[in-house]
Amino acid sequence: MSISSKLNSFWEYANPKKFLATTERVLPVFWILSAAFLAVGLIWGFFFTPDDYRQGSTVKIIYLHVPAALMAINAWLMMLLTSLIWLVRRHHVSALAARAAAPVGAIMTIIALVTGAIWGQPMWGTWWEWDPRLTSFLILFLFYLGYMALWEAIDNPDTAADLTSVLCLVGSVFALLSRYAVNFWNQGLHQGASVMRAGAITGSDTTEKVSNVFFFPLLVCMIGFVLLFIALVLYRTGTEIRARRVNALLARERVGS
Amino acid sequence: MIALLLRDLKLALRAGGGFGLGLAFFLIVTVMVPFSVGPESTLLSTIAPGVLWLGALLACLLSLDRLLALDWEDGSLDLLATAPLPLEAVVTIKALAHWITTGLPLVLAAPILGVLLNLSPSGYAALVTSLLLGTPALSVIGTFGAALTVGLKRGGLLLSLLVLPLYVPTLIFGSEAARRGALGMDISTPLLMLAGITAACVALLPFASAAVLRVNLR
Numbered sequence: 066m067s068i069s070s071k072l073n074s075f076w077e078y079a080n081p082k083k084f085l086a087t088t089e090r091v092l093p094v095f096w097i098l099s100a101a102f103l104a105v106g107l108i109w110g111f112f113f114t115p116d117d118y119r120q121g122s123t124v125k126i127i128y129l130h131v132p133a134a135l136m137a138i139n140a141w142l143m144m145l146l147t148s149l150i151w152l153v154r155r156h157h158v159s160a161l162a163a164r165a166a167a168p169v170g171a172i173m174t175i176i177a178l179v180t181g182a183i184w185g186q187p188m189w190g191t192w193w194e195w196d197p198r199l200t201s202f203l204i205l206f207l208f209y210l211g212y213m214a215l216w217e218a219i220d221n222p223d224t225a226a227d228l229t230s231v232l233c234l235v236g237s238v239f240a241l242l243s244r245y246a247v248n249f250w251n252q253g254l255h256q257g258a259s260v261m262r263a264g265a266i267t268g269s270d271t272t273e274k275v276s277n278v279f280f281f282p283l284l285v286c287m288i289g290f291v292l293l294f295i296a297l298v299l300y301r302t303g304t305e306i307r308a309r310r311v312n313a314l315l316a317r318e319r320v321g322s
Numbered sequence: 323m324i325a326l327l328l329r330d331l332k333l334a335l336r337a338g339g340g341f342g343l344g345l346a347f348f349l350i351v352t353v354m355v356p357f358s359v360g361p362e363s364t365l366l367s368t369i370a371p372g373v374l375w376l377g378a379l380l381a382c383l384l385s386l387d388r389l390l391a392l393d394w395e396d397g398s399l400d401l402l403a404t405a406p407l408p409l410e411a412v413v414t415i416k417a418l419a420h421w422i423t424t425g426l427p428l429v430l431a432a433p434i435l436g437v438l439l440n441l442s443p444s445g446y447a448a449l450v451t452s453l454l455l456g457t458p459a460l461s462v463i464g465t466f467g468a469a470l471t472v473g474l475k476r477g478g479l480l481l482s483l484l485v486l487p488l489y490v491p492t493l494i495f496g497s498e499a500a501r502r503g504a505l506g507m508d509i510s511t512p513l514l515m516l517a518g519i520t521a522a523c524v525a526l527l528p529f530a531s532a533a534v535l536r537v538n539l540r
Contacts, residue, residue, distance in 0.1 A: 211480075214483055215484065218474050227534075227537040246491040246494040246515075249515070250494045
């Protein structure tokens with residue numbers, strides 16, 4: 066009995082009431098932690114790291130660019146996961162969490178694209194280049210747009226959740242396909258992955274890698290962005306749940322009167 | 323299945339001129355291109371493969387909202403859903419009918435429009451082959467988009483927004499094959515990738531389309 070109740074414990078949060086009660090308790094913690102991590106990471110990154118010997122102070126935009134790009138992709142992965150949970154287990158909280166994450170992910174994509182453009186202007190001499198990484202991010206942004214538009218367009222919440230979930234699954238496959246198709250289409254200017262590489266961290270990989278001076282504040286910023294994302298998604302999911310309750314109450318009132 | 327296919331083909335041919343519209347759109351887009359970029363023949367022949375692919379893709383896209391909407395409005399889609407035929411087969415047939423009425427004419431018209439855009443002689447075979455391989459994927463992906471938006475009153479614009487990102491890989495490999503063909507290069511790699519995408523779409527997407535359609539018919 067106790068084992069089964071422990072195994073089921075994660076799914077208890079699929080109960081909207083339980084979810085709201087829990088998130089209300091943990092949300093302040095996430096807000097404060099993310100603010101603290103971001104403040105420390107950004108101040109450390111902007112004021113207490115040396116300028117790069119080639120890129121000057123423009124290198125510091127990395128503290129916004131890389132974490133935003135990281136979250137742009139991970140937000141979609143989270144939507145994929147919650148969509149699957151919705152399709153398999155029919156928990157409304159899961160579908161609403163996917164809905165809540167989409168605008169956050171879209172904003173993260175914009176931040177990554179805009180900071181990249183601001184950095185690219187002095188470094189590459191152009192605001193925009195049809196580089197595979199840039200292009201695939203733009204396509205990812207289009208996927209976010211379509212996903213959000215579909216949510217908005219459908220009145221029945223269950224139908225909307227089903228359709229957007231399937232779109233998310235199919236879209237993931239095509240987004241991944243596009244990611245590698247654009248590689249084939251154009252060789253890019255963007256550097257390869259240079260922050261998180263298994264070999265680079267253990268020291269066995271000696272190719273170009275972000276120096277530790279920049280890496281540690283960047284890591285703090287990344288943690289801050291992850292916490293910020295979690296806080297925003299929990300907050301927005303709570304809002305969605307309440308909005309649905311309001312709608313249910315209004316519908317009941319209309320029937321009653 | 324064959325009866326359904328014949329019915330869809332007949333409807334497309336006889337009702338409302340939907341059959342020729344995609345083709346006419348393709349023609350107009352191609353004619354508009356020299357007006358917008360100038361009549362220089364070298365420039366036109368450089369961009370011809372890409373423009374023809376994009377035109378074919380847009381012509382495909384435009385005809386999508388009629389793909390399921392008519393059957394949805396008159397209720398025959400409900401009948402098809404309760405018929406012994408699985409819904410997966412229904413959407414496959416719908417996609418096939420769409421391809422025969424829209425994709426195939428586009429493939430056949432593309433070389434003629436290629437002349438207008440001064441496509442280099444070596445490019446025709448590559449253009450037709452890549453379109454022939456790629457347009458079925460466009461129809462199947464489009465059927466998925468049409469199934470997603472079938473219940474909506476103003477689904478047309480949303481349909482484009484949903485479907486266009488899904489068209490990206492097909493467009494990349496298709497126009498790359500056509501471009502390489504026009505330059506006289508080896509086209510086997512993009513063609514194989516294109517064929518792979520088409521095969522995967524034809525094999526897998528009908529299940530997604532049918533699932534989505536079931537939700538919409540609920």
